Amino acid sequence: MSGMLIQCRDVWKNYGSKQALCGLNLQLESGKIVGLLGPNGSGKTTLIKILNGLLTADNGVVLVDGAEPGVYTKSIISYLPDKPYFAGWMKVSDLFDLFEDFYMDFDREKADHMCKALQIDENLRMKTLSKGTKEKVQLILVMSRRAKLYLLDEPIAGVDPAARDYILSTILNNYNPEGTVLISTHLISDVERVLDEVLFIQNGRIIRQELVDDIREKEGKSVDELFREVFRTIPFGGGEW
Template sequence: MSMLVQISSLTKRYIGTSALSDITLEVPEGHIMGLLGPNGSGKTTLMKILAGLVSPTSGSVLVDGMVPGISTKAIVSFLPDVNHLDRWMSVGEAGDFYADFYHDFDRKRFEELLAIMRLTAGQKIGSLSRGMVEKARLSLVFSRKARLYILDEPFGGLDPLARTQVLDALVANFRADCSMILSTQMVADVERFFDDVVFLDNGRVVLAGEAEDLRTKRSASIEEIYKEVYGHVETR
């Protein structure tokens, strides 16, 4: 089995604090990995390192055999947890920007996703509700034919119907030659898609494994395991 992501002894320190400590994990090609944990557990830092936006303090990180940086940005489609689109842009202009920046952007796929999300190219980002902005951002991310998709809390601001639309797009976009890392606290909504799960707490891996193996060994759902690991922290 080919490993698209390989992380060994990864540590990231900021002044006075440690965001990640001795992280070792792999993501096989064709797998969806759930990256789970409460706020402040290190999920976003790990994702930004994989996206080539933050440099590790020590350890080894490879994406498709390459150190994250300019070369890997061409094969990684990253959805950050904050809106990165300018308010003055229209949805279509955001698509033009992605098409200019990423050679793997599929305009036809983008148009199909906008229709699924009930968005139009002429709508201004600044006029959209929070949920509609999230759908626009997801349409852009899923319109790339990337090798690795990294989604940081992609369901913020989405109502149940919109979440269903996004999940349908997630399934339709996934290919056997790519992998996906998905961070969410809405575990119940998406756990059926997980091949592998990693639980982080205070920058460390506290539990990891194949999702079905964890369910079998613990006789519990991933959401129930989440509550057990984090002391019955509520998922949304």
């Protein structure tokens, strides 16, 4: 055992003829907030779904806390998907019951407390909630767990800047400091201040893995600047922006 929380070796995944992951390699330790950064279609969601077992890799080795995706890894991963996964008939309290039943690390008190703070009525059915409130409920569920690994897929996409701040501070104030938070996003400037480490993903491969402090010290750049440099594409018609 190397003590790594996430180990991926030569992981491949195709959707029909489209290659999503092409021999991806990755090692990640515990106790960090890590940004999984890459343009749309670079393989961020695919990697996250393979780690939590919603997709199966075509080839390669995937280990989370030393185990292949399965019952154990699911019990230590707290996953925020990129779209709501609720059954419309369920009340907020039903979801809390469900999490309490299945996840040993779910803190019901914390969830109730967060709900009150956000003035969400636990007796409301999911289908009656607005899109924003649904996202908040999902965030409450995910951050009320004391997980070893938080996989947050685009948690701030599609919300206004004020809501982004709220989401990021909720994550920062509530995650288990012994665990690792992996946040996938392409909105770098918003998340940059909370990250310890970044992974740049392109065409299904991790092309750079660095500590944020190193980027700032060695290259004298912000992560956002480095991202724009690495993923720059020439605009149609040529020339620079």
